Amino acid sequence: MVTLDKEQIHQIIHEPGDTNYLTHNFHPYSAKFIPQLPTYLIRSLSSQYEMILDPFCGSGTTLVEAKLLGRRSIGVDIHPLGAFMSRVKSTKIDSAHLSAAAPLLSRIKRRIESHVEHHSETGFSYPIPDFKNRDHWFQPHVLQELSIIKSSIMNEDLSPEFRDFLLLGFSSIIVYVSNQESETRYSSYKKRIPPLHTFQTYRKKISDMVRRMREFNQVASDCEVVSYNADVRKLNFLEDNTIDAIVTSPPYPNTYDYYLYHKQRMNWLDMEWEFLKEVEIGSRLKHSSLGVGIDSYMQDMQKGFEHFRRVLKPDRHLAIIIGDSIIQDDLYKGDDMVSKLSESVGFKILDHIDYDLGLASRSFNRAFRSTDKKEHIILVQNLK
Ligand SMILES: C[S@@+](CC[C@H](N)C(=O)[O-])C[C@H]1O[C@@H](n2cnc3c(N)ncnc32)[C@H](O)[C@@H]1O
Numbered sequence: 001m002v003t004l005d006k007e008q009i010h011q012i013i014h015e016p017g018d019t020n021y022l023t024h025n026f027h028p029y030s031a032k033f034i035p036q037l038p039t040y041l042i043r044s045l046s047s048q049y050e051m052i053l054d055p056f057c058g059s060g061t062t063l064v065e066a067k068l069l070g071r072r073s074i075g076v077d078i079h080p081l082g083a084f085m086s087r088v089k090s091t092k093i094d095s096a097h098l099s100a101a102a103p104l105l106s107r108i109k110r111r112i113e114s115h116v117e118h119h120s121e122t123g124f125s126y127p128i129p130d131f132k133n134r135d136h137w138f139q140p141h142v143l144q145e146l147s148i149i150k151s152s153i154m155n156e157d158l159s160p161e162f163r164d165f166l167l168l169g170f171s172s173i174i175v176y177v178s179n180q181e182s183e184t185r186y187s188s189y190k191k192r193i194p195p196l197h198t199f200q201t202y203r204k205k206i207s208d209m210v211r212r213m214r215e216f217n218q219v220a221s222d223c224e225v226v227s228y229n230a231d232v233r234k235l236n237f238l239e240d241n242t243i244d245a246i247v248t249s250p251p252y253p254n255t256y257d258y259y260l261y262h263k264q265r266m267n268w269l270d271m272e273w274e275f276l277k278e279v280e281i282g283s284r285l286k287h288s289s290l291g292v293g294i295d296s297y298m299q300d301m302q303k304g305f306e307h308f309r310r311v312l313k314p315d316r317h318l319a320i321i322i323g324d325s326i327i328q329d330d331l332y333k334g335d336d337m338v339s340k341l342s343e344s345v346g347f348k349i350l351d352h353i354d355y356d357l358g359l360a361s362r363s364f365n366r367a368f369r370s371t372d373k374k375e376h377i378i379l380v381q382n383l384k
Pocket of ligand 1: 029030031032033055056057058059060062076077078079082172230231232233248249251252258278279281282367
């Protein structure tokens with residue numbers, strides 16, 4: 001019987017070492033796994049070339065680790081930006097394409113300087129996207145620089161993978177150069193951003209990403225990674241009995257609003273986000289602002305669990321990492337929630353470990369980290 005090695009897991013959680021290696025630092029995302037955790041779970045639950053599923057893949061940590069470990073993988077996330085970054089972070093890019101980054105950055109710099117000098121758009125159009133409250137969130141010179149960067153990425157003759165890579169770097173700097181206070185604080189204040197600082201931030205980011213992608217190319221396997229922007233409740237596109245292990249962490253009820261933190265980024269990337277208010281499971285919007293109770297969370301999760309049971313091969317495992325939550329002053333324990341869900345679909349719980357919440361994910365949210373709530377790793381088996 002497979003069990004969780006408690007000593008090793010405690011070691012991983014308390015002293016993980018570098019959690020930002022290779023492509024893991026490409027883009028901020030709330031409550032990312034520390035990569036060492038999915039690595040341990042993937043190794044324990046699967047063999048080379050087997051198929052791993054992360055049905056709440058978020059920023060793609062499990063997928064990157066699966067690729068590094070020589071497993072095939074599928075990621076699913078309702079968040080368009082999550083699915084996008086999962087794909088970019090786990091896709092190798094030809095070295096020749098990466099070499100095009102430096103000259104491209106020089107051309108962008110010239111375009112920005114020429115634009116500032118002539119106050120015109122000589123021979124090049126820089127459409128500034130139009131979205132609600134745009135001028136509240138971005139200062140005029142930042143808007144211009146971002147527009148020139150975005151237009152350059154879109155109008156240059158680039159491979160689709162490299163274009164997406166450049167767009168992800170672009171997305172990663174948006175909150176920093178906007179008036180949004182921080183990654184998880186959606187209030188605004190006017191930051192001091194000198195001219196060209198937006199471009200310089202982008203150049204630094206892309207240079208770092210290029211270096212990291214070259215390393216990733218060297219060490220990652222060629223196993224396929226597919227990421228879907230889809231709803232966990234509607235996984236009908238995945239076939240029965242095709243997955244060798246599921247390694248995942250669902251949204252913890254009433255903890256985050258994934259749609260909200262990345263709203264400005266999605267405005268720039270032409271991604272829809274309004275629909276997320278409706279379909280994001282466990283959001284603070286639903287549980288804190290709209291007063292939705294835990295039952296709705298459990299019903300949504302149960303639909304996901306029914307698919308997990310169906311797609312997972314007989315006798316194989318699901319490892320799920322979930323935190324305790326508070327909704328309207330009531331505490332909901334993560335292990336109880338998973339027990340109920342497992343029981344309802346016929347999964348057998350094999351093992352469980354808990355520790356202080358926030359240790360195994362890299363949260364930006366201090367309030368989230370400093371509670372007494374626990375986080376749980378629960379191992380279940382698909383006995384058919
Ligand atoms: C705890 S995060 C996962 C973080 C991930 N482990 C990582 O390392 O980045 C939970 C994810 O569930 C996603 N999610 C919320 N509702 C969903 C739904 N209905 N279907 C699929 N994913 C959903 C959120 O967008 C979020 O990315």
